[in-house]
Amino acid sequence: MRFTGTKSYVATDDLKVAVNAAITLQRPLLVKGEPGTGKTVLALEVAQALGVPILEWHVKSTTKAQQGLYEYDAVSRLRDSQLGDERVHDIANYIRRGKLWEAFAAEQRPVLLIDEIDKADIEFPNDLLQELDRMEFFVYETGETISARQRPIVIITSNNEKELPDAFLRRCFFHYIKFPDADTMREIVDVHFPGLKGRLVNEALRVFYELRDVPGMKKKPSTSELLDWIKLLLNEDIDVELLRETDPRKLVPPLAGALIKSEQDVHLLERLAFMSRRRSES
Numbered sequence: 001m002r003f004t005g006t007k008s009y010v011a012t013d014d015l016k017v018a019v020n021a022a023i024t025l026q027r028p029l030l031v032k033g034e035p036g037t038g039k040t041v042l043a044l045e046v047a048q049a050l051g052v053p054i055l056e057w058h059v060k061s062t063t064k065a066q067q068g069l070y071e072y073d074a075v076s077r078l079r080d081s082q083l084g085d086e087r088v089h090d091i092a093n094y095i096r097r098g099k100l101w102e103a104f105a106a107e108q109r110p111v112l113l114i115d116e117i118d119k120a121d122i123e124f125p126n127d128l129l130q131e132l133d134r135m136e137f138f139v140y141e142t143g144e145t146i147s148a149r150q151r152p153i154v155i156i157t158s159n160n161e162k163e164l165p166d167a168f169l170r171r172c173f174f175h176y177i178k179f180p181d182a183d184t185m186r187e188i189v190d191v192h193f194p195g196l197k198g199r200l201v202n203e204a205l206r207v208f209y210e211l212r213d214v215p216g217m218k219k220k221p222s223t224s225e226l227l228d229w230i231k232l233l234l235n236e237d238i239d240v241e242l243l244r245e246t247d248p249r250k251l252v253p254p255l256a257g258a259l260i261k262s263e264q265d266v267h268l269l270e271r272l273a274f275m276s277r278r279r280s281e282s
Contacts (some may be wrong), residue, residue: 002020006049009191010187029154032159033178034222037180037223043115055102057100058115060119061119068114069131069146095141095142100137104135107149110152113156207253211259217265238255
């Protein structure tokens with residue numbers, strides 16, 4: 001199994017190396033990077049490229065590690081016992097498989113995505129150490145041990161909201177997705193908008209990177225937001241000349257709501273426009 005990228009996902013050489021190293025070592029691939037740099041999509045594209053199933057476990061602040069293994073539905077069992085249902089005699093009827101169990105039981109080696117692991121409690125990664133290392137866990141209610149038929153390809157994403165425990169990091173192959181440079185971004189845009197006129201792409205990228213370089217921006221626009229913005233520019237048939245606007249009073253680009261997602265950043269650009277206007281008038 002080797003990942004060489006797909007037609008719909010621009011994977012840099014170092015990212016391909018990281019994916020294949022994790023597959024060879026049979027260790028989880030921990031992927032970090034700015035939001036919107038394609039961390040989650042990577043797992044989907046790896047599964048597509050290798051022709052294997054994908055299982056997605058999207059972590060929330062309330063998610064517990066146990067939910068990835070299984071959950072025992074005691075409430076349903078109590079209700080069924082009150083109704084005289086024969087199912088109550090087999091506790092296995094009330095065990096709900098989690099994503100790890102599904103991945104362990106899969107007939108074909110799947111890709112398991114554990115998305116945004118840093119959203120959960122700090123103990124969440126530690127609670128998965130043994131299961132990810134040994135690829136098995138014990139079901140106390142039924143007394144059985146669930147072992148993986150074959151080790152799934154585990155891809156874990158993090159937005160760096162919390163530091164992950166050292167013991168967890170030691171068990172992972174780590175890769176940081178750098179923010180794409182202009183040439184790589186042009187490739188990404190071409191994948192999503194094939195045949196797009198060069199002038200529009202050049203001006204859109206110029207404005208995009210200038211916004212990212214503005215000092216003090218609370219949230220820099222991401223790759224996914226750039227793609228949304230270009231889609232809107234095309235849909236509204238925005239004249240490319242509007243993107244070349246040099247009037248200091250018009251520093252905020254058209255349809256900027258696709259790029260700027262913070263009131264603080266809007267006020268920052270307005271202040272910069274005011275200061276630039278004052279300088280031009282003096």
